[in-house]
Amino acid sequence: MNEIELLREWDADVPPLADNARVRTRARLHQVMVAPAAPTVVARRPLLRIGVACVAAAAVTATVVVARDTGSSPQVRTVSASTVLRGAAAEERRLEKPLEPRDDQFVYTKEVIRETPAGGGSTRTYVDESWSSVDGSQRSYVSELGRAQWVPVDQPGQSSWPPRRWSELKRLPTDPDRLTVTLRDMGGKPDFGRPTRADEWPMIHVFLSGLLRAPVLPKGLRPAAFEALATVPGIKVLPGRTDGGGRAGIGVQYVGGPGTPWADGGPVLVFDARTYRYLGMHDRRTAGSETYEQWSYVAADAVVDRVRQRP
Template sequence: MNELKLLREWDAGAPALTDAARTRARFRLHQAMREPGAVTTIGRRPLLRVAVAAVAAATVTATVVVAQNTGASPPTQTVSAATVLRGAAAEERRLEKPIAPRDDQFIYSKEIIKETPVGGGRTKTYVDESWSSVDGSKKSYLSELGDGVWDPPFEPGESIWPPNRWSELKQLPTDPVKLPFALRNLLGNPEPDRPLRASEWPLVQFGLSGLLRKPVLPKGLRAATFEALATVPGIKVLPGRTDAAGRPGVGIQYVDPNMPRGGGAQVLVFDAKTYQYLGMRDQRTEGGTTYEQWSYLVAHGVVDRVMQRP
């Protein structure tokens, strides 16, 4: 089953939703992505913690004043979301080590996730190691909050988002101007020559956020994703954030004012000086308990078989 086709045709031919109905639908989708293990299924294949980040096109990009730790009376510097994300793109290009996996290989990733109940409680740490088939022809082993599962090979014509197949990822443009249009055409309505509508930006942001969850991307694609996010309306900056290791950082958040309480629990954290991407803060709810969640990638690479490490 082609899940991207299902996504594109989700509301095809249906009457337009009222504002109230659209708000309820967005809230249910957002909450479903946060259920135990945050596993959402479209068709038969689970999409593991795809980052949903819907924004309102009417919201302007925020600018904040961030204090620099340079002395007793630190100067201030105006930092915008675009500055942070473009800085992250430049840092990604500087540090990037391109790879070219073979179709018969696997993408390996090791991610650390820390969770603490909101309001206080014991912090739990999970180590997730996953092996994804490069061309989808072999069984993959995927881990979520410490629980591993064997994922069967792709069926002919089957697609998911974000793509697992390296060949599909390589088809995405590394031009940050073209990338949002490519995602709109892939996930929404394929109309290459039409400008993006305000109502399509949430879907574009969904696509961009999903790409950032991939541990390994073709050369230039992650940097282009950061730069493309800088063009999405509705981004705000959160100064004074820290990553899971306590390092100073600055947060970037996507807020949908149509969702209850504004939504937007997810925060991407970048180094306060270099803007290198450090990890993600999010929330999830299970059994009536809401958890603050930190996740960050500690290792990745290409290997020849499942359970092998770089």
């Protein structure tokens, strides 16, 4: 079964999956996410090692006090995670540049990643430049943590999350409510009239987090993902955070219930504390017995005509 194809055809005239079939579909998707990334299918640091956390018994609605410098005396305001995420969506809509690549082009991204061993040690900085085929029909050239490699053309039945092909990304709804339900019911026809159950929110968060890891998205999709994330129970706000470039900001993080994989919190999205502009991500990476604190941000993106062409 190709889950991405099912997502692309979510509005097909087919009956919804039975509950047991939907559970099997989600289990397969989770297995893909937590499996190690195969070198030949890595296109844009996809979400392949993320764990699934159970939703918290009650939504985390913690707020923080943020000082705003007005040029005279600092003003203090209280913000919630929902406020930050909705503000980020508005700022993204104001700043985002529409991309309409042709199928024969490549999406160029330049990502800066800074890593420090969690147990102490020297910090390393990687500058990863990647050229991803828009429709998957040409070889891509990608870099991850300084290791560059050619990625073969897409094969029939091959899928990933977030989708590699631009056409698949464009099929995702840019309305946050419809996006949430589409991801919730992946593997079947979305039921937009059905309320979301508490046990379904963790998987929704998994897909939204994966989508936000994509360096470049079609216009309107990232703002929709931010707004959809604002409705996920278990989201909290963290003051005093920095991005990979050392810029000060405010963090937003998902926290799972006690005893779950994300009981200590998942990746932290970092936003400018004044404008709520998205700055980057703080996460942890495990390689063998070593764990690394990792900060990342996208320094540049564009559409180009060939591999290794820079804007």
